[in-house]
Amino acid sequence: MALIVQKYGGSSLESAERIRAVAERIVATKKAGNDVVVVCSAMGDTTDELLDLAAQVNPVPPAREMDMLLTAGERISNSLVAMAIESLGAEAYSFTGSQAGVLTTERHGNARIVDVTPGRIQEALDDGKICLVAGFQGVNKDTRDVTTLGRGGSDTTAVALAAALKADVCEIYSDVDGVYTADPRIVPDAQKLDKLSFEEMLELAASGSKILVLRSVEYARAFNVPMRVRSSYSNDTGTLIAGSMEDIPVEEAVLSGVATDKSEAKITIMGVKDTPGEAAKVFRALADAEINIDMVLQNISSLDDNTTDITFTCPRSDGARALEILKKMEIEGEWKNVRYDDQIGKVSLVGAGMKSHPGVTAEFSEALRDEDINIEMFTTSEIRITAVVREHDLDNATRALHDKFQLGGGEAAVVYAGTGR
Numbered sequence: 001m002a003l004i005v006q007k008y009g010g011s012s013l014e015s016a017e018r019i020r021a022v023a024e025r026i027v028a029t030k031k032a033g034n035d036v037v038v039v040c041s042a043m044g045d046t047t048d049e050l051l052d053l054a055a056q057v058n059p060v061p062p063a064r065e066m067d068m069l070l071t072a073g074e075r076i077s078n079s080l081v082a083m084a085i086e087s088l089g090a091e092a093y094s095f096t097g098s099q100a101g102v103l104t105t106e107r108h109g110n111a112r113i114v115d116v117t118p119g120r121i122q123e124a125l126d127d128g129k130i131c132l133v134a135g136f137q138g139v140n141k142d143t144r145d146v147t148t149l150g151r152g153g154s155d156t157t158a159v160a161l162a163a164a165l166k167a168d169v170c171e172i173y174s175d176v177d178g179v180y181t182a183d184p185r186i187v188p189d190a191q192k193l194d195k196l197s198f199e200e201m202l203e204l205a206a207s208g209s210k211i212l213v214l215r216s217v218e219y220a221r222a223f224n225v226p227m228r229v230r231s232s233y234s235n236d237t238g239t240l241i242a243g244s245m246e247d248i249p250v251e252e253a254v255l256s257g258v259a260t261d262k263s264e265a266k267i268t269i270m271g272v273k274d275t276p277g278e279a280a281k282v283f284r285a286l287a288d289a290e291i292n293i294d295m296v297l298q299n300i301s302s303l304d305d306n307t308t309d310i311t312f313t314c315p316r317s318d319g320a321r322a323l324e325i326l327k328k329m330e331i332e333g334e335w336k337n338v339r340y341d342d343q344i345g346k347v348s349l350v351g352a353g354m355k356s357h358p359g360v361t362a363e364f365s366e367a368l369r370d371e372d373i374n375i376e377m378f379t380t381s382e383i384r385i386t387a388v389v390r391e392h393d394l395d396n397a398t399r400a401l402h403d404k405f406q407l408g409g410g411e412a413a414v415v416y417a418g419t420g421r
Contacts, residue, residue: 002168003125004029007039007135007158011175012232013077014044022173022232023084026130030090035125037165039135039158040081042073063108067137067148071097074134074154082132093124094132097146101164102138102157104147111147113138113156113219116164125165133161152213159216163223170225172212173232175416178239179204179211181257184413186395187402191409192239193256199245200256200352201227203384207348208261217241233416245352245383255351255360258401260394262345264294265319266376268311269326271336279310281334285325291318295346295379295388307336311377313388316342344376345394348386349401360405361385367404373397 006029008022030036050069054061061069078094085092101117124131135154138147149156155172162170179201180190196204198221205214211229220227220241230238272278279298286293296312314322319342326338354360364385368375373396377388389397402408 001033001035003035003037003165005037005039005158005162005165005167005170006173007154007171008041008081008173008232009154009175010041010044010046010077012173013040013042013081016080018232019043019077019080020084020087023081023088025232026081027085027088027090030130037121037125037131037133037161037167038081039133039154039161040074040077041135041154043077043080046073046076064145067108067146070148071134071137071146074136078132078134082130085130085132090130091128092130092132094134095120096134097137097157098139100131100133100161102133102160103141104138104149106140106143106145106147108145108147110150111138111140113149113160116160118161118164121161121165133157152216155213155216156219159219159223159225159227162225163219167225169228170220171228171230171238172216173230174211175231175233176211177231177234177236177414178229179209179241179257180413181407181409182398182402183209183260184415186260186398187258187408188412189408189410190257190402190413191407192236192413195240195242196256197243197245197248197352198241199383200350201241203348203350203381204257204259207259207350207384207386208263208346209257209259212241231416234414248352254353255349255357255405255407256353257350257407258398258405259348259350260345260398261348262391262394263316264313264344264346265316265340265342266311266313266344266388267319267322267326267341268309268339269335269337270309270339271305271307272310272334274306274308278334281329282310282326285329286314286322289318289321289325291315291322291325295377295386297377313344313346313377343391344388345391345397346386346388347394347397347401348384349405350384352383354383354385363404364401367400368397371396371400373400 082092082094103115104111135157182190184190226242294313
């Protein structure tokens with residue numbers, strides 16, 4: 001008997017009909033002789049609707065009350081799926097995140113899981129019940145307040161439960177059949193991948209692939225939890241994410257895919273003194289504001305005045321705060337000027353095969369050149385190459401790289417609900 005943790009996204013639960021279809025899949029998994037724990041996201045656009053409602057009531061709602069509000073969405077879908085399972089003749093118990101033992105930091109809106117104590121879940125499993133856990137939420141054991149885990153929190157909940165329960169696999173269900181070589185909404189002939197290492201999936205997630213959230217993959221790798229990405233609309237076996245890149249024989253290593261990201265902005269600080277500690281001032285100020293930095297480029301200093309320029313990317317959602325901090329430091333005489341650009345996109349080529357693929361950087365650059373796409377920033381790692389381009393060029397850049405490295409399949413990819421998530 002295997003223990004399987006399944007997570008269903010909002011598009012898989014957007015209607016009563018879809019909820020019953022999910023319940024049938026869960027019951028079939030149980031009847032096949034498995035113990036089953038299910039993590040449910042909120043139905044469809046429930047979270048967005050709650051956010052809009054809160055904004056109408058209070059433009060600046062208290063973070064604690066916002067968490068109380070948003071966790072309701074997952075509790076609703078959880079209990080509805082449990083009801084549907086019961087109607088199919090199986091026994092199901094639903095639990096909130098706190099009842100399931102998901103313990104978090106106290107930061108509202110973006111808490112981190114610090115421990116999972118699934119005693120009640122294990123008891124229910126031992127009694128033969130299907131367990132449903134509301135994703136995206138937990139509780140801080142010091143304040144005893146409900147907390148939410150931020151974007152993709154349900155994925156992270158599922159992996160954390162799988163690790164704590166020593167599950168055989170954590171299945172992540174969405175509206176595509178697995179992880180593809182590119183976003184099938186951008187590249188129609190994107191090919192489904194049968195297996196990826198944790199490192200490859202981490203790079204894809206970090207580079208903008210929306211099928212899995214970075215935090216969930218990090219957690220899975222840390223606790224060696226195999227993940228399988230599947231669609232709740234088909235019986236395709238999906239994509240298995242497990243093992244290390246180092247376990248892949250060199251002759252079998254391939255390029256995995258192309259990822260895109262439109263969520264970042266570019267900031268350039270001009271006239272920074274080219275002396276030790278100046279860059280540290282920049283990044284310490286941003287770190288203290290909890291603003292994540294991705295790509296960084298520092299030019300050589302000018303011989304005339306010994307100053308340099310520093311360019312970096314950060315989430316657009318943090319762009320205004322970052323600009324405010326840096327403009328204040330500019331007024332204090334730290335540097336000459338700060339420029340902000342949110343019309344950029346990142347395109348990345350990822351794959352273990354990069355190590356054994358001579359000339360990949362040249363071919364990457366040539367593919368964009370042939371489409372008359374200018375590269376504004378460039379960075380490489382052992383298994384990833386990323387370029388910053390104009391946002392309006394991003395889709396063309398993705399297709400060009402996908403074609404250049406012959407990643408396409410013979411058939412058009414299917415996105416069942418139109419979101420790819």
